[in-house]
Amino acid sequence: MNGYAGKILRINLTNRKETIISTSKYEQWIGGHGMGSAIFFDLVKDKSIDGFDPANVVTIMTSPLSGTLVPGAAGRTEVQGIGVQSVPIGWFTRSNFGGRFSSMLKFAGWDGIVIDGRADAPVWLDIRNDRVKIRNCSTLSLWGTDTWQCQEKIWQYVAGKQEYGDWIEAGGKSGELTTQRPAVLAIGPAGENLSRMACLIHDASNGSGQGGFGAVWGSKGLKAISVIGTGGIKVNNPKALIETRLWQKKHYAFNLEKLKNTRMTVDFQSPPVPGVSWRRGRPRTGHRPQACAGCHSGCRARFDDGLGNEATCFTTMVYAAARDQDVQRHTSDLLNRLGLNAAEIFWGEMYLRELNLYGFLGFNKEVDCPLRFNKYGRRAYIEQLLKMIAYRNDGLGNPHPFGDDLAEGFVRAAKKWGRLDGDEGDLKTGRLKFPNWGLPQHKEPRSQLDWAYGSILGDRDINEHGFDQLRSHPTNSKIYGFEMYVSAEELVRIYTDKMVPFQGDLLMLDFSTTNMYSDHIAKLVSWHRYYTRFWKQSTLFCDWRWPDFLNLLAPGKIGSTGISEPKFLNAVTGRHFTFLDGINLGKKIWNLDHAIWTLQGRHRDMVHFSDYLYTQPGVVDQYLPGRKNGKWDYFNTRGRHFDRDKFDGFKTRFYKLQGWDASTGYPTRGTLESLDLDYVADELQRNDKLGRG
Ligand code: SF4
Numbered sequence: 001m002n003g004y005a006g007k008i009l010r011i012n013l014t015n016r017k018e019t020i021i022s023t024s025k026y027e028q029w030i031g032g033h034g035m036g037s038a039i040f041f042d043l044v045k046d047k048s049i050d051g052f053d054p055a056n057v058v059t060i061m062t063s064p065l066s067g068t069l070v071p072g073a074a075g076r077t078e079v080q081g082i083g084v085q086s087v088p089i090g091w092f093t094r095s096n097f098g099g100r101f102s103s104m105l106k107f108a109g110w111d112g113i114v115i116d117g118r119a120d121a122p123v124w125l126d127i128r129n130d131r132v133k134i135r136n137c138s139t140l141s142l143w144g145t146d147t148w149q150c151q152e153k154i155w156q157y158v159a160g161k162q163e164y165g166d167w168i169e170a171g172g173k174s175g176e177l178t179t180q181r182p183a184v185l186a187i188g189p190a191g192e193n194l195s196r197m198a199c200l201i202h203d204a205s206n207g208s209g210q211g212g213f214g215a216v217w218g219s220k221g222l223k224a225i226s227v228i229g230t231g232g233i234k235v236n237n238p239k240a241l242i243e244t245r246l247w248q249k250k251h252y253a254f255n256l257e258k259l260k261n262t263r264m265t266v267d268f269q270s271p272p273v274p275g276v277s278w279r280r281g282r283p284r285t286g287h288r289p290q291a292c293a294g295c296h297s298g299c300r301a302r303f304d305d306g307l308g309n310e311a312t313c314f315t316t317m318v319y320a321a322a323r324d325q326d327v328q329r330h331t332s333d334l335l336n337r338l339g340l341n342a343a344e345i346f347w348g349e350m351y352l353r354e355l356n357l358y359g360f361l362g363f364n365k366e367v368d369c370p371l372r373f374n375k376y377g378r379r380a381y382i383e384q385l386l387k388m389i390a391y392r393n394d395g396l397g398n399p400h401p402f403g404d405d406l407a408e409g410f411v412r413a414a415k416k417w418g419r420l421d422g423d424e425g426d427l428k429t430g431r432l433k434f435p436n437w438g439l440p441q442h443k444e445p446r447s448q449l450d451w452a453y454g455s456i457l458g459d460r461d462i463n464e465h466g467f468d469q470l471r472s473h474p475t476n477s478k479i480y481g482f483e484m485y486v487s488a489e490e491l492v493r494i495y496t497d498k499m500v501p502f503q504g505d506l507l508m509l510d511f512s513t514t515n516m517y518s519d520h521i522a523k524l525v526s527w528h529r530y531y532t533r534f535w536k537q538s539t540l541f542c543d544w545r546w547p548d549f550l551n552l553l554a555p556g557k558i559g560s561t562g563i564s565e566p567k568f569l570n571a572v573t574g575r576h577f578t579f580l581d582g583i584n585l586g587k588k589i590w591n592l593d594h595a596i597w598t599l600q601g602r603h604r605d606m607v608h609f610s611d612y613l614y615t616q617p618g619v620v621d622q623y624l625p626g627r628k629n630g631k632w633d634y635f636n637t638r639g640r641h642f643d644r645d646k647f648d649g650f651k652t653r654f655y656k657l658q659g660w661d662a663s664t665g666y667p668t669r670g671t672l673e674s675l676d677l678d679y680v681a682d683e684l685q686r687n688d689k690l691g692r693g
Contacts, residue, residue, distance in 0.1 A: 001023065001024060001027065001234075002064070002234050002235060002236035002572060002573050002574045003063075003064025003065070003068070003233060003234070003235065003236070003572040003573040004023050004027070004031075004064055004111050004233075005023070005105075005106050005108075005109045005110050005111045005231075005233070006022070006023050006024070006109075006111070007020045007021065007022060007023055007109065007110060007111065008020070008021040008022075008023055008026075008035075008039070008110065008111050008112045008113070008114060009021075009110050009112070009113045009114070009127070009132060010113075010114040010116075011113065011114070011115050011116075011117075011125065011132075011134065012116055012117040013054075013115065013116070013117035013118055013119040013123065013134070013220050013221060013222060014054060014116075014117030014118055014119070014120075015117065016119070016123075016134045018132050018134070021039070021114065023035075023111045023112075026038050026039060029538065029585070029589070030063065030064065030534070030538050030539060030569075030585065031061060031062060031063030031064055031065075031066075031111070031538055031539060031540065032061045032062070032063045032076075032078040032537055032538040032539065032540045033061070033078050033080065033094060033533060033534075033537035033538045033589060034533070034534065034537075034538040034585065034588075034589045035059070035061050035111075035112065035538070036059035036061045036078055036079075036080040036094070036112070037080065037092075037589055037592045037593055037596070038592065039057070039059050039112075039114055040057050040059060040080060040081065040092065040596070041592060041595075041596060041680065043057045043114070043116065044056070044057050044082075047082075047092070047596055047599035047600050048599060048600055048601060049082065050082070050084075050090060051081070051082040051083050051084035051090040051212065051215075051216050051219075052084060052194070052215075052216070052219040053082075054116070054117050054118035054219075054220065055116065055117075056081055056082045056116070056216060057081055057114060057115065057116045058079065058080070058081035058114075058115045058116070058213065058216060058217070058220075059078075059079070059080045059081065059112060059113070059114050059115075060077060060078075060079050060105075060112060060113040060114075060115070060185070060225070061077070061078045061079075061080070061111070061112035062077060062078075062102040062105055062106055062110075062111055062112055062540070063076075063078075063102070063538060063539045063540040064539070064569065064572050064573050065539055065540060065541075065568060065569065065572055066102035066103055066105070066106045066233075066293075066540065067102065067103040067104075067106035067107055067232075067233045067293070067294075068233060068235060068241065068294060068572055069241060069242070069245050069294050070241070070245070070294060070541075070568045070572070071245060071248065071249070071253070071268075071294060071295050071296050071297065071545070072268075072292075072295050072297055072541060072542035072544070072545035072546060073294070073295075073539065073540050073541045073542060073546075073568065074102075074103060074292070074293050074294025074295065075098050075099055075100055075101075075102060075103055075291075075292030075293035075294055075295060075542075076096055076097070076098055076102060076292065076540035076541075076542055077096065077097055077098075077099075077101050077102040077105075077185075077202075077208075077540070078094060078095075078096050078537055078538070078540060079094065079095045079096065079097070079200065079208045079211070079213055080092070080093070080094045080095075081093075081211075081213065081216060082216075082600075083210075083211035083212050083213065083216070083459075083460075084194075084196050084211075084212035084215050084216060085196050085197060085210065085211055085212035085341070085344070085409060085438070085439065085460075086211075086437040086438055086439055086459065086460065087409070087411050087412065087437060087438025087439075088438070088606075089600055089601055089602070090212070091437065091459035091460070091597055091600060091602075092459065092593065092596045092597060092600060093210065093211040093459040093460050094211065094459070094460070094537060095199070095200075095208040095209055095210050095211045095213060096208065096537065096540070096543070097185075097200065097202055097206040097207055097208040097209075098206050098292035098295075098542065099183065099202045099203050099206035099292055099293070100183050100202075100203070100292065100293040101183040101184075101185055101202050101206070101227070102293075102540070103183075103293040103294070104180070104182070104183035104227050104228060104229055105127075105183070105227050105229070106229070106231075106233050107229030107230060107231050107232065107233075108127055108128070108129050108130075108172070108227050108228065108229025108230075108231065109129055109130055109229060109231050110127070110227075113125075113225065115217075115220065115222060117220065118219065118220045118221055119134075119220060119221035119222065120221070121136055121137075121138070121221065122136070122137035122138070122142070122143040122192075122221045122222075122223050123135060123136055123137060123221055123222060123223065124137055124140075124142055124154070124222070124223045124224040124225070124226065125222070125224070125225040125226065126154075126158070126226050127225065127226065127227040127228070127229075128158070128170050128171030128172040128182075128227075128228050128229075129170055129171065129172025129173045129176070129228075129229050129230060129231065130172045130173070131171055131172035137223050140153045140154070140157055141153075142154075142223050142224065143192060143223055144189070144192070145188075146188045146189060146337035146338060146339070147186045147187065147188040147201035147336060147337055147338075147339050148204070148336070148337050149337075150184070150186040150188075150223065150224050151184040151186055151203070151224070154182060154184050154186075154224060154226045155181045155182060155184070158171075158181070158182050158226065158228060159181060164181070165179055166179065167179055170228045170229065170230045171228070172229075173230060173231075176230040177230070178228065178230050180228065181228070182226040182227055182228040183202065183203075183226070183227050183228070184202065184203075184224055184225070184226045184227075185200050185201070185202045185208075185224065185225045186200070186201055186202070186223060186224035186225075186339070187199075187200060187201075187214040187217045187218055187222075187223060187224070187339050188201065188214070188336075188337055188338045188339030188340075188390065189338055189339070189387075189390040189391055190214055190215070190338050190339045190340045190389065190390035190407075191214030191215055191217050191218040191339050192218045192223075193218065193390060193391055193392050193407065194215045194218050194219060194407070195212075195214070195215055195340070195389055195390055195392070195407035196212045196215055196407065196408055196409045196412075197212060197215075197340055197341040197344045197345065197389065197407075197409060198212055198213075198214025198215040198218065198339050198340060198341070198390075199211075199212075199213060199214045199339055199340065199341045200213050200214055200217065200339070201336050201337075201339050203310065204309040204310040204311075204336060205300070205309065205310035205311045205312070205315060205332070205336050206292075206310065207315065207336065207339075207341075207342075209314070209341045209342065209343065210341060210343070210439070210460050210461065210463070211460065212341075214339045233572075235571070235572050236570075236571065236572060236573055236574030237571050237574065240567075240570075240571035241568070241571040241572060244564070244567045244568055244571055245568075248268075248560060248564055249296060251553065251554055251555075251560070252268050252269070252548060252551050252553060252554055252559060252560045252564070253268045253269065253296060253297070253553075254268065254269055254270055254271045254272065254297075254553075255269075255553055256271075267469065267545065267548065267550075267551070267559075268297065268545050268548055268551065268559070269551055269552050269553045270297070270299075272289035272291070272296075272297055272298030272299065273289070273299075273301075274287065274289070274290075274299060274300050274301035274311075274312060275299045275300070275312040275313060275544065276301070276308070276311060276312060276316040277313070277314075277316045277317045278308070278316050278325050278328045278329060278332075279320050279322065279325070279328060280324070280325040280328075281325075282301070283303055283304075283305070283307070283308070283325060283329070285303055285304040285305050286303070286304045287301040287302060287303045287304065288301065288302055289301060290302050290309075290310055292542070295542065295545075297542075297544070297545055299312060299544055300312055307326060307329040307330065307333065308329035308332045308333060309333075311329070311332040311333070311336070313342075314342035314343045314346055315332045315335055315336065315342040316328070316329075316332050317342070317346050318331050318332070318335060318342050318345050318346045318349060318382075319331045319349060319382045321353070321376065321377050322377060322379075322382070323377040323378060327377075327378065327379045327382070330379055330382075330383075331379075331382050331386075334382070334383060334386050335386065338386055338387070338389075338390040339390070340386060340389060340390060343439075343440045343442065343461065344409065344410060344439070344440045345385075345386070345389070346440065347410070347432075347433045347434065347440045347441060348406070348410040348440075349382070349385060351410060351414075351426075351431065351432055351433075352369070352371065352385070353373070353376065354431060355367075355419075356369070356371070356373050360417075360419075361417075366417075367402070367417050368402065369402050370384075370388075370394040370395070370396070370398075370400050370402060371384060371385060371388070371395070371402075372384060383395070384396060388400075388402065388403040388406060389403065389406045389407050390407075391403060392404045392407045405417070409438060410432065410434065410440075411427070411432065411434050411438035412438070414426050414427075414432055419432070420432075425611070427610040427611055427612060428610075428611040428612055428615065429612060429616070430612030430613075430616040432610075433612075434610060435452070435455070435456075435609050435610050435612075435613050436452075436455045436456040436461070436609055436610065437455075437456075437459070437460065439455075439460060439461050440461065441461075442455075442461045442463060443468070443471070444618050444620050444622050444637075445609070445613055445642075446613060446617070446618035446637065446640055446641055446642060447471065447511070447618055447620075447622035447624060447637040447638075447640075448467070448468075448471055448511075448622070448624070449511060449516060449521055449524070449525075450466075450467045450524055450525060450528050451464075451467075452609070452613075452642075453521070453525045453650070453654070454525055454528055454529060456607055456608070456609055457525065457529075457607065457651075457654065458529070458593075459593070459597060462528075462532070463543065464528065464532050464536065464543055465543055465544065466528060466531065466532065466536075466543075466546075466547050466549075467495070467509075467524075467528065469549065469550055470491065470495070470509060470511070470624055470625060471622055471623065471624050473485065473491075473550070474488070474623035474624065474625070474634035475621060475622055475623045477623075477634075478621070478623050478634065478636075479621060484634075485550070485552055485557065486550065486557060487632070488625040488626070488632040488633050488634050489506075489625075489632035490557075491509075491550060491625060492506050492509045492510075492625050492632060493506065494549055494550055494556075494557065494558055494559075495509055495549045495550070496508055496509060497558075498547070498549060498561050498562045499524075499527045500562070500579060500580045500583060501580060501583065502523045502524075502526075502527055505520055505523060506632075507520035507627075508520045508521065508523050508524040508527070509524065509625055510625065510626050510627050511624035511625060511626045511635070511637060512626030512627055512628065512635060513637075513640050515626065515627070516642075516646070516650075517643075517646045517647065517649055517650035517653070518650075518653075519653050519657070521650070522650065522653045522654045522657045523657065525654060526587075526654070526657055526658065527583070529586070529587075529590045530583045530584070530586035530587045530590055531547065531582075531583060531586055532586070533586040533587075533589040533590045533593070534582045534583065534585045534586030534589060535547070535565050535582050535586065537589075538585070538586070538589065539565065539569055539582070541565060546561065546565070547559070547561035547562075547565075548560045548561045548564065549561055562579045563579075565579060565582065566578055566579050566581075566582065569582075587675070588675045588676070588677065591658070591667060591671065591672065591675055591677060591680075592677060592680060594658075594660070594667060595667050595672070595677070595680045595683075595684060598665070598666050598667060598684060598689050599683065599684065599687055599689060602665065603664055603665060603666075604651055604655065604662075604663070604664055604665030607651060607665065608644075608647070609642060609647070613641060613642050614641055614642050614643070614644045614647075615641060616641055617638075617639045617640060617641050618637065618638055618639060618640060618641065619638065619639075620638060621636055621638050622636065622637045622638060623635065623636050623637070624637055651665070658671065659671030659674075659693075660691055661691025661692050661693050663691075663692070664691055664692075665691075666684065666689055666690060666691030667680070667681070667684060667690070667691055668681075668690070668691040668692065668693045669681040669685070669690060670693065672684075
């Protein structure tokens with residue numbers, strides 16, 4: 001089993017027992033998400049349980065590429081289980097984080113960890129190679145610490161008196177030494193207090209952000225998992241792996257000679273600059289790139305003054321009203337330390353401010369809110385807000401029901417305050433920007449259809465940037481006057497040529513209003529679901545670099561997607577996997593996930609956006625490729641909204657394309673059996689959830 005450690009660690013917290021699952025039992029799913037879904041399906045007998053039920057199973061999975069030198073893949077970890085963040089049902093969901101946890105887990109001899117049950121007192125997991133201990137938190141006083149304090153305490157405990165960089169004995173294998181510290185994945189106070197937007201944090205800012213997995217761990221009494229290993233991963237063809245890495249780096253990755261030609265982000269041709277969105281850009285003080293294990297892209301940074309280390313994306317967007325950059329960087333750090341999901345707080349923070357200005361909440365207002373709005377913009381304000389959500393109090397250490405309201409999530413809080421009622425409800429006006437499943441908006445849904453449909457037909461904000469360049473490239477070009485690298489038609493050809501088995505259908509990327517609900521867009525959404533379920537979430541290619549469609553450094557500007565992914569996978573495993581094999585396996589995984597959601601209670605009638613997306617036009621300039629009078633160009637999609645009936649028709653087209661029952665959205669036996677998922681069809685049938693057809 002090249003690329004695998006060969007075993008998966010199963011921990012039952014209720015009886016504090018560890019058992020081993022042979023990886024070979026799930027090898028057909030390759031790794032990551034596929035394995036996680038399959039294990040979850042087998043172990044959770046009643047899929048309709050709540051995320052806080054002790055029987056909920058959380059999987060933490062690696063892939064065959066973890067711990068190798070595959071760029072933008074070796075350091076990712078996939079987390080799955082029933083979440084607690086979404087509304088009205090906490091869907092079986094996923095999250096993914098970078099860093100070095102997955103590599104270290106493989107070096108310790110494990111392909112994944114499966115957690116179920118509930119501990120009778122807070123515990124942490126201490127994995128040192130083969131030696132696994134479930135330890136009480138009380139010995140190190142871990143419960144109550146923030147995620148950084150927790151990691152430091154565990155590092156000190158494992159390393160003893162040795163200084164950072166000294167050799168330490170890892171344990172579990174006699175005499176084996178390492179200079180590394182354990183990789184620790186931890187929850188903060190938000191998870192301990194069951195805040196539904198609590199996440200898992202590893203190192204400074206690698207967050208398993210969505211799903212509320214921090215709260216799920218908190219409910220299980222699990223504070224942290226620490227792992228240190230001194231082994232290695234058997235690679236089938238090390239020469240081919242190194243050659244593929246060098247080939248990919250030479251032809252497709254950033255090149256210092258050509259930096260002046262690139263204005264793109266979230267792709268391989270970008271230089272190693274941190275992907276931060278602090279309102280005033282990057283700090284003036286020095287910084288150096290920081291990367292996940294095995295990645296040459298280095299999209300994070302460590303700063304001279306240590307503020308905001310490794311923070312990226314939404315974690316750096318929260319509190320745009322901060323009066324200076326340091327306040328915003330402190331905010332990023334506090335989000336990580338408390339273990340909070342930045343995306344929900346980004347929108348929620350602005351929502352609260354608006355309700356305050358509107359006179360709805362504040363001291364002695366309709367909703368009594370202890371936030372000190374007179375400090376808005378300062379550090380004291382955001383600290384109070386974040387602590388309020390993490391500790392379920394007034395943010396200053398005193399009991400207050402407002403903290404409880406927020407910890408339940410902004411949509412649940414708004415409902416409790418009566419703000420979702422009537423024609424002026426906040427999800428109707430769009431004051432509350434949570435478009436699907438009670439989760440926060442990310443990319444503009446009325447423009448980026450792949451994102452919007454993928455999210456509402458799935459379980460979460462997809463947070464998958466594979467088609468983001470279609471919008472960011474022309475939009476930046478139009479707004480800031482940057483050079484357009486390729487025409488709309490050329491861009492669409494580059495992308496669609498790679499989208500097997502739908503390749504060549506250019507209309508998949510026609511984002512014009514007349515094409516919004518077409519079979520072509522249904523194919524785009526399907527392809528994206530299949531690609532991400534396998535290549536990104538199972539083999540764990542990083543969302544910030546893959547797929548590589550448009551690449552300005554490559555001949556013809558054609559990126560390496562379709563070639564690179566299987567080349568890397570085959571070099572490590574010795575398989576003869578094609579790109580299409582991966583897409584097909586992604587389809588199978590997508591069907592398995594959809595079956596789980598169906599068993600949880602999903603029906604097509606539930607699948608609709610928040611009302612504001614049907615009535616309120618998008619207000620941001622968003623240029624995307626489309627056709628008008630038979631000609632391709634980039635068009636501004638600003639000002640449009642979804643049509644309720646047409647979206648309903650789109651669902652029918654999408655379900656038919658999947659081979660599901662269009663009247664219910666339930667999977668059918670024929671489709672499941674064609675994917676060798678007969679046992680899934682049987683369980684759906686037993687639960688009266690099998691579609692007709
Ligand atoms: S691109 Fe960034 S987030 Fe992705 S693996 Fe590389 S360093 Fe990590």
